[in-house]
Amino acid sequence: MGFNLSIGELGGLIEYGGDQPIYRPWVARLDGAELGAPLDPRGYGEHKNINWPSYSAWRQFCRTMGGAFHDMMYGELMASGHCGHNDWGYTILRDEHLAIAEKARKRYLCATIRGVDWNQVRIDWFVWWVRWSLENCTVPVFVWS
Numbered sequence: 001m002g003f004n005l006s007i008g009e010l011g012g013l014i015e016y017g018g019d020q021p022i023y024r025p026w027v028a029r030l031d032g033a034e035l036g037a038p039l040d041p042r043g044y045g046e047h048k049n050i051n052w053p054s055y056s057a058w059r060q061f062c063r064t065m066g067g068a069f070h071d072m073m074y075g076e077l078m079a080s081g082h083c084g085h086n087d088w089g090y091t092i093l094r095d096e097h098l099a100i101a102e103k104a105r106k107r108y109l110c111a112t113i114r115g116v117d118w119n120q121v122r123i124d125w126f127v128w129w130v131r132w133s134l135e136n137c138t139v140p141v142f143v144w145s
């Protein structure tokens with residue numbers, strides 16, 4: 001089990017069946033290879049704006065990136081779901097989200113002696129798609145479930 005994370009334009013709400021309709025936000029899947037996007041963190045050699053990390057891998061990554069990044073992720077971007085009432089949520093992205101992520105990336109790269117690792121791949125993916133979304137989307141969002 002793990003998260004479904006996507007970054008991009010808010011595409012609307014999908015209704016899921018059952019006794020009570022549930023509306024969930026979605027983001028169109030994009031292949032960013034022609035856009036210059038980094039490889040996605042799943043390791044399949046793709047450049048997508050969608051990622052599916054395990055719960056524990058994402059939690060450890062956020063801790064490794066540091067307090068401000070972790071607090072942003074679990075205190076704001078992902079606060080409406082597992083930490084609250086449902087198992088999904090979305091947040092409209094702002095410039096300060098990018099600034100926090102860029103600072104965490106810089107701090108991590110300066111403190112890391114070894115070559116590229118999964119934490120670097122994850123933060124590169126996150127920073128690139130947040131920046132792209134802020135520059136290209138009318139309603140840039142981070143969606144998770």
